[in-house]
Structures are given as C-alpha cells and as structure tokens.
Amino acid sequence: MKIKHKDPIIPPEEGTDPFENCKLGRKPYAEVLTSIVESYADGFVLAINNPWGEGKSTFVKMWRQHLINDKFQTLYFNAWENDFQENVLITLLAELEVLKDSVDEKNFKKVLEKATPLIKNVGLGLLKGLSKKAGLEEVVQAMIDGTIDATLDGLENEIESYTKRKKGIEEFKKSLKAYVETVDKDKPVVFFIDELDRCRPNYAVKVLEQIKHLFAVPGIVFVLSIDKVQLGHAVRGVYGSDLIDANEYLRRFIDIEFALPKSSTSDVVKHFYEYFDFESYFSNSDRRRNDFASERDDFIKFSELLFKTEGIALREIEKIFVHARLSLRTHPHQSYVFPGMLLFLIYIKSNNSNFFNAILAKKHTTQDLIIELEKMFPSSIISDVERNVVILMLIQMALSYNDYYFQENRFNNKIYVEPQRGDYQLTITINLDNSDNKEQSNRMLKHFDSMFGFQTADFNYIIKKIQLLDNLIT
Helix, strand or coil: CCCCCCCCCCCCCCCCCHHHHHCCHHHHHHHHHHHHHHCCCCCCCEECEEEEEEEHHHHHHHHHHHHCCCCCEEEEEEEEHHCCCCCCCHHHHHHHHHHHHCHHHHHHHHHHHHHHHHHCCCHHHHHHHHHHHHHHHHHHHHHHHCCCCCCCHHHHHHHHHHHHHHHHHHHHHHHHHHHHHHHCCCEEEEEEEEHHCCCHHHHHHHHHHHHHHHHCCCEEEEEEEEEEHHHHHHHHHCCCCCCCCCCHHCCCCCCCCECCCCCCCCHHHHHHHHHCCCCHHHHCCCHHHCCCCCCHHHHHHHHHCCCCCCCHHHHHHHHHHHHHHHHHCCCCCCCCCCCCHHHHHHHHHHHCCCHHHHHHHCCCEEEEEEEEHHHCCCCCCCCHHHHHHHHHHHHHHHHHHHHHHCCCCCCHHEEEEEECCCCEECCCCCCCCCCCCHHHHHHHHHHHHHHHHHCCCCCHHHHHHHCCCCCCCC
C-alpha cells in the first residue's frame, strides 16, 4: 500500500502528451499560458501564484515538457535546492550554460566575460556603508571631522567603480540578448524558477533583483512558481519591517500573475481514492458478503462534500486520505467501519487539534458538538442530496458521541425527549432556512435507526484507531 504521494510520471518523448497522467485537468491552463508566451516573446516575468501544496511544481514540470514538445528552449531552476550558493549570478549563469550546446559556444563565453566584473567584489562599498548610517550632511561632516576613513580620492574611486559597474551591467545584458537570439530568433527561452518562496529570505530577494537588473532582456521569459504571501514575508524579513508593502514591492518584478484554478473536488477525491487503493478495502469479499457495499459510496460522497471547504490544500487532503487508509488497513473486514465518520474525525484532528482534544475530553454536549460540526461544512451545500448526506453523517456522529459521552446505553441518556415515541431533542439545521428543522432532524434520526437499528459506531474505538497512527504520520 502506498503511504506517500509521488509526482505523476511526465512522458519525455516528443509527441506524447505530458499531461496524460494529470488527474486534475490542468492541460488547458498550460495551453493558455503557452499562447501568452508566444504572443509576448520580447520577454517578461510571469508568476504562478498559489499556496504551498496546490501542485504548482508538478504543473510547471508538465508545462515545461509541453513547451519542449512545441520546440521551445527551456530552463528549470529549483531555487530551494540551490539556496546554499551565495552568489545568485553564478547559479543563474550555470543554468544558462545548458543552452550553449545549441549555439556557437563563443556567444556564451562572451556572456561570461561580461559577467566576470559583476561577480567580483567591487561596487559602492564606501557609499553603501555611509548611506546606511547617515544622510548627506552627516557624511560631509564626518569627512571634515576625520571620524571616518574617507578621502576625496576614495570617493572619486568609488564613483568611478559605480560608473564602470553600471556600464558593465549594460554590456552584460547586450551580450545576454545576443546569446539568446542565437538560441532561437522566433521563440523566447522560457526560464522556470521553482520553489522560490521556500528559500532563505535573503536568497529569494537576491534572485528577484538579479532577474530584474541583469536578466530582463528580450528573448527570455521568466516563470516564477511562488506563494506570494510567503514570498511577501521574506521581503519584509529582509528589509526588517512589517510596514513594507510586499505586494507593491513584488509588483516591480512581476509583469503577469496567474493562479491555477482550484481543481474540482470530485476529481481530487477520485484521484486520491484510486492512488491509495481504497477500493481494495471496500471491495473485499467479506465486506460484499456482509452487505457493507453502501459504505464505499458513502465514503466517496462524504469526502467530496467535506473537501469543498475553502482553503484546504491538495497536500492537506492527501495527508488526511493517507491517515484514513492506514486506519482502514487495521480495521477488520467483517464489521461496519463507518468510514465517513473516521474521515471526519481525522479531518478535525488535522485542521483543529484543540477541537479534537475537546471532543476526547467530552467538553461538549451532543447538541453543542453538532452545532460546531455544522460550521465546518461550506455554504455551497444546498441540494437535498448533499444535505441528506451531511445530516446522515452528523447523526452518526451524534449517536456515537452520545454513547461515548454518557458511557451507557442510549435509552438511558439524554438524547431523547420521549424515548417511547422516538422523539429526539437533537436539532440539525445544516443550511436550512425553514421552520421544519426539528421535524426533519427527527425524520432523519428515525430513518437512521431503521437502517442500523441500535448499532452505532464505537466512538472510542475509532478514536483509538486514529491515535494509534500518530507516529506513522509525517
């Protein structure tokens, strides 16, 4: 059984669709972005901005192969794996060297020649130091007083060094432009920079600055795979102030921003259900023989509803599915598993550990628990089918938790108003705006009883199943 999700295989062969193993339907986005790259070949910076765990890196790698198949020259640089290197210019030049095999090598040597003065430790050392410490009047006064080691000759040398450096940058960019033109006159080189937001803050900012000041030439399109929020934190960290407008700062470097649309929940659930092989559990002959077939469909339907929740990342859904699959592996095939409730509790544990611990400590009454659980479902649940699936799950949770709460037979606890009539004092109101909430809740509770009798899930047993796996989850 797989317990870790691996990136899908990307076929490298020309003529093979690099998105053939993509389960999230993202090929159309690659085609749109390709048309943008083709339309604006003079060069720009494109940011693919999504939170961590949304599959940006996988998409970037598939799109890159899509471009290669379309005869584009591409480069891929994982910034996070290379942030041990202090000199960003060297690392970016090393990536560019890959292209020299497709052109006259002399052109790349010219780029290196023009880059050499920029790599040397020259520049505005004196002025830079002074600018951090004082304004112009204080600088002049410091020179008069002799309190700093600066002379007119030294200042002139620094100005001359600055002039040479500025000229050197211009010459470097000219040589880079000429080099790129020899690679392909019709199509730009597409330079992917991945995982930038995971780098050391200083390194991430240096990469951005080098792209803007040295590599922004016609013929190169940079694609940055980033989480803009996290990168903004890095910017504020480098400049030492939370008052810096990170969005405004990043706008100086990014020309076009694109966010991968959220994949359909049903596609995500289907992919992880198949990838982690839940089917082998639900299709077991013992389960079919004991008429547990409905649990499979209940599990899938409830998963789709639960993960409609805004803000939950693909990586988090994956983690919850792994945990659920490991739990099912230890569960006997001959008994009810209530997989939806198992998944729900794992979801709560993963996203709100304080609430999970409060459940364990019996800090909520059954009705209070239902009220809190209802808040976890998205307002998009509006159809009768979806609502009934959620209500059924809430009923399972209510009856099982109630037994756990009182540690005695249901008929002796406070879940009923009039046990002999089967009326309940629970009210489930999930997205209902009419006055029939109590009546509908009673109907659903009675329906649940008619389906399962008095057999509810052993809440304590399921909790133990989840807790026993803590040391297996990374």
